Amino acid sequence: QKEVEQNSGPLSVPEGAIASLNCTYSDRVSQSFFWYRQYSGKSPELIMSIYSNGDKEDGRFTAQLNKASQYVSLLIRDSQPSDSATYLCAVAGNYGGSQGNLIFGKGTKLSVKP
Amino acid sequence: DTEVTQTPKHLVMGMTNKKSLKCEQHMGHRAMYWYKQKAKKPPELMFVYSYEKLSINESVPSRFSPECPNSSLLNLHLHALQPEDSALYLCASSLRQGWSYEQYFGPGTRLTVT
Numbered sequence: 001q002k003e004v005e006q007n008s009g010p011l012s013v014p015e016g017a018i019a020s021l022n023c024t025y026s027d028r029v030s031q032s033f034f035w036y037r038q039y040s041g042k043s044p045e046l047i048m049s050i051y052s053n054g055d056k057e058d059g060r061f062t063a064q065l066n067k068a069s070q071y072v073s074l075l076i077r078d079s080q081p082s083d084s085a086t087y088l089c090a091v092a093g094n095y096g097g098s099q100g101n102l103i104f105g106k107g108t109k110l111s112v113k114p
Numbered sequence: 115d116t117e118v119t120q121t122p123k124h125l126v127m128g129m130t131n132k133k134s135l136k137c138e139q140h141m142g143h144r145a146m147y148w149y150k151q152k153a154k155k156p157p158e159l160m161f162v163y164s165y166e167k168l169s170i171n172e173s174v175p176s177r178f179s180p181e182c183p184n185s186s187l188l189n190l191h192l193h194a195l196q197p198e199d200s201a202l203y204l205c206a207s208s209l210r211q212g213w214s215y216e217q218y219f220g221p222g223t224r225l226t227v228t
Contacts (some may be wrong), residue, residue: 032213043204043219044157051214088156092213100145100212101170104156 002027004091006105014113019076021108023089026070030093033065033072034102038086047087048074079112086110117141118220120205126226129195135223137188137205143218145169145211146188148180149204151222157204163188164211195227 003026013019021035032051036044048063050056050072056063062075072091076083089105118139127133137146145164149157162170163182171180177199179191188205202222208215 034216036219043202043222046216046218049216094213100208100215101159101162102157102217106156 002030002091002103004089004103004105006087006089006108008106009109010111011108012111012113013079015079015081017079017112019079019083019110019112021074021076021087021089021110023072023074023091023105024070025072025089025091025103027091027093027103028067028070030070030091030103032092033063034090034092035061035063035074036088036090037083038088038107040085044088076110079110081112081114084110084112118205118207118218120203120220120223122223123221124224124226126228127192127195128228129197131195132191132193134192135190135203135205135225137190137220138186139207139218139220140186141207141209141218142185143207143209144185145208145215146182147206147208147217148188148190149206149219151202151204157219161190162211169211192225195225197227200225200227 035048038044050063060077064073086107088107090102148160151157161180166182181189205220206217208217
């Protein structure tokens with residue numbers, strides 16, 4: 001069974017600090033990895049996608065992927081109170097008949113304190 | 115522009131009612147999805163349409179009936195729902211169905227079944 005694991009949190013960081021969110025996945029054939037941000041009562045918003053090992057940067061966000069360790073992370077630099085949300089890690093792969101289906105982790109709740 | 119729209123924003127219905135949820139995108143995406151999200155849980159996939167054809171039905175009860183009348187529209191027809199069906203219903207779209215394509219979510223319809 002495909003699983004995506006995240007610490008549920010809450011992860012609390014002070015304003016201006018780096019927030020580090022982690023995710024592990026069970027299926028080695030997983031090929032694409034996504035981070036979504038979800039504010040309370042709102043829908044998930046895509047922040048980053050990553051497909052290859054290494055780092056990918058977009059503004060204050062950096063996604064890191066290590067396929068050998070089956071690990072993906074999201075770093076948020078200079079965290080702001082507006083970054084307070086639940087961050088969902090999602091994984092997709094060529095899972096036979098379920099090609100393209102996103103497998104979500106349960107999400108990590110981030111709280112950035114002013 | 116990565117906008118998916120959904121109507122209505124909120125819906126309250128009795129167990130004997132029939133109602134429909136609507137989703138629309140004009141990004142030229144040919145894969146569209148329905149998800150269900152309960153409080154403090156990640157989204158759960160219900161249906162996938164690819165090129166207006168039903169591609170995946172994740173064993174959803176028949177009281178949920180999807181329809182894709184054209185490449186921009188996706189409907190979810192609801193009939194004889196149960197209180198446990200109360201949830202946030204999310205529509206998403208991607209350029210194509212497949213692991214390498216990013217999925218973009220609409221704002222959701224908050225459904226309450228009384």
